Amino acid sequence: MNMLDHKAMQKRMKRRFRIDVLQRLLFVLATVASLLILLLLIYQIVKQGISYIDFGFVTHFSSRRPEDAGIAAALWGTIALMSIVTPVSLLLGVGTALYLEEYAPRTAFTRFVELNIHTLAGVPSIVFGLLGLTVFVYGMGLGQSLLAGGLTMSLLVLPTIVVASQEALRSVSRSLQEASYALGATKWRTLRSVVIPAAFPGILTGCILSLSRAVGEAAPLLVIGALAFIHYIPVNPLEGFTVLPIQIFNWMSRPQEEFHSVAAAGILVLLALLLAMNAIAVLLRNRKQKRY
Incomplete structure (x- = not known):
């Protein structure tokens, strides 16, 4: 040089x-x-x-007076809604990812399905609200109920859970599966005992991010007719309901300055709920990461 x-x-x-x-x-x-x-x-x-924020704010229902307004109906409505969204979306989402990655043949139809799932993951939430209104509210006759809202929000987060679960499953080393097959394990036994536990941290991360989105969404629920002012805690899944984002939106739309402060308090409760969900997910993920 x-x-x-x-x-x-x-x-x-x-x-x-x-x-x-x-x-x-x-x-x-x-x-x-x-x-x-x-x-x-x-x-x-x-x-x-x-x-x-005090004990009365959590136990009182919504009121026309800011000093008496509370989030009891919205908070329990959010918890009830997520009790429907979580099992439905996790079972369908993770199950779909397992089928597409481990069982489905690599054909043009499979690639077409995966392309549509990736596309649906970026569709605006209002579209899922219209879909839920057509299928669940009118088509299945569920009306403006908690069950219709839970199924609609499950549709919203389902594509994201499928995509995240597929990526987590792909990240598992192929040598682990081959070692399990070499020991005589069946395909399902290998998936249950090797692949799913190893992919669990990634699956859980995608699921908790998707469920966090469901907690904070208001547009699809407004489309299907979720209420903004109720004085009862929803117990029956066929009853009307409200959730924290809709209650916060209702308070922010009022002209009184005091209601804006009440809405800020509701936002703090919503943030606390999201942090609690993420903290549980992080603890579970760290336990699995230490093992695998």
Whole structure:
């Protein structure tokens, strides 16, 4: 290598190092900016709504007076809704992913189904609301009920759960399955004892993100006719219901400034519910990651 080539290489290396430093700086600035915006939003919500959070706020129903307003119906409606969404979406989503990855033949039809699932994962939530209105509310005659809302939200998160579960299953080393087959295990035994436990952290991460989206969505439920003002805790799945996002939206749409503070308190409760869900998922995921 002559002197000119050596100098040219050093010049290119210096330029690459400068670009690397610039890119790192841009990534750090983007992260700091995002965190600052998030902290600013949380600070504003806490400042505005923390004074309204007490035991009565959780146990009282919605009221026309801000000082008496509570989230009892919305909170229990959200919990009841998720008690329907969670088993339905997890069983169908993970089961579909297992079938597509392990059992379905690799044909043009299978690829077409997977393409549609990936497409549905990016469809706006309002479309699923219209689908739920057509199929569950009118088609199956469920009306504006908790069951119709739960099935509609299950449709909303189902494509995301399928995609996330497929990626988690693909990440499992093929050698683990081959070792299980070599020991005489059947396909289902291998899936149940080797593949699913090894893919469980990834599956759980995708599922909890999808369910968190379901907790915070209001548009599909508004389409199927979820209520914004009820004075009872929904017990029967065929009863009317409300959820926290709809209750918060109702308070924010009112002109009184006090209701905006009540809405901020509702947002804090919703954030606490989401954090609790994610904390449980992280604990379960860490336990499985230590084992596999």
